Amino acid sequence: AQKITQTQPGMFVQEKEAVTLDCTYDTSDQSYGLFWYKQPSSGEMIFLIYQGSYDEQNATEGRYSLNFQKARKSANLVISASQLGDSAMYFCAMREVDNYGQNFVFGPGTRLSVLP
Amino acid sequence: DAEITQSPRHKITETGRQVTLACHQTWNHNNMFWYRQDLGHGLRLIHYSYGVQDTNKGEVSDGYSVSRSNTEDLPLTLESAASSQTSVYFCATRTGDEQYFGPGTRLTVT
Numbered sequence: 001a002q003k004i005t006q007t008q009p010g011m012f013v014q015e016k017e018a019v020t021l022d023c024t025y026d027t028s029d030q031s032y033g034l035f036w037y038k039q040p041s042s043g044e045m046i047f048l049i050y051q052g053s054y055d056e057q058n059a060t061e062g063r064y065s066l067n068f069q070k071a072r073k074s075a076n077l078v079i080s081a082s083q084l085g086d087s088a089m090y091f092c093a094m095r096e097v098d099n100y101g102q103n104f105v106f107g108p109g110t111r112l113s114v115l116p
Numbered sequence: 117d118a119e120i121t122q123s124p125r126h127k128i129t130e131t132g133r134q135v136t137l138a139c140h141q142t143w144n145h146n147n148m149f150w151y152r153q154d155l156g157h158g159l160r161l162i163h164y165s166y167g168v169q170d171t172n173k174g175e176v177s178d179g180y181s182v183s184r185s186n187t188e189d190l191p192l193t194l195e196s197a198a199s200s201q202t203s204v205y206f207c208a209t210r211t212g213d214e215q216y217f218g219p220g221t222r223l224t225v226t
Contacts, residue, residue, distance in 0.1 A: 004158075033213050045159075045206065045217035052213070091158055095213065103174070104149070104215060106158035 003027065004092050004107035011112050013082045020067070021077040021110045023092030029053075033095035034075040036066065039109070040088040048090075051075060082114045119143075122207050122218040129225055135194040137221050139207030147210040148190040150174075150182060152203040153220075159206060165190055197225045 005024045013019035025034065036048040051059045051066045059066040067076040079086055092107040120141040129135050139148065146167045151159040161174030163182040171182050179201060181193045194201055202225045207218040 035213075035215070043204070043220050045208075047214060047216075050213050093159075103161060103164065104159075104210075106151075106160070108156055108158045 003096070003105045004094055006092055006107040006110050008110045009108075011110055012115055013079075013112065014115050015084060016081055018078060018080045019082055019112065021079070021090050021092075021112065023075045023077065023107060025073050025075060025092070025094050027073075027094060027096055029096055031097065034066065034068070035093040035095070035104075036064070036075075036077045037091045037093060037106075038086075038088045039091065040085075045091075049077070079112075084114050084116060087112060087114045120207060120209055120216055120218040122205075122221050124221060125219065126222045127224070129197050129223070131197060131199060131225055133197050135197050135223065137192045137194075137205055137207075137223070139190045139192065139218060140188055141207075141209045141216075141218075142188065143209055143211070143216070144187055145209040145211050145216075146187065148184070149208045149210070149215070150180070150190065150192045151206045151208065152176065152201075153206060154203050162192065162205075163190075194223075197223075199225050201225050 003026045032053045034051045038046045049061045049064045049066050051068045063080045065078045089109045091109045094105050123138045149164040150162040153159050160176045162180050165171050165184040205221045208215050
């Protein structure tokens, strides 16, 4: 079963506007972590933001914030004041625990296009 | 600066050949991972290692093997390359809650 779901294959946003990228997850662990990564057309994976399952406050990093709703198992990424350079693939990921420690599971990604 | 490198960056090989992709990190991180990235699947875990002599299978490990003889390197071997293994391969290390990715290797199996 898909553990990370990103229902938006592609999104468009006007420059300077805010955009929300959806992510829902599935885990029975009590302790887990949620991440967002950005992959521009150049191909590298860039870490954006992290939210721990026990964190009561939503994580923020500059123009990025994570809207964490634990009961709904959602961890949406909000990008404020979009810039042309924000055009990229965005991946939601979850750190979960297995018998040997921790692993990462990634969603299929959302392609964001910022329009001038 | 500490970093993670992958080589080669691009590789074309024929079906049935053995291929090894290199991953080298200078952070001295114990945790290292190999992922493959395919359209519509995001990144899927192939193998991972939590330290020297430790290797574990991930979600899509069939047809791949890894070895960890030192902290810095985790080479990924395709024993007999198949067209289904055409993909972009990412190596990563992790410390705490942050995971750092290499630049990727684009592998084409013809």
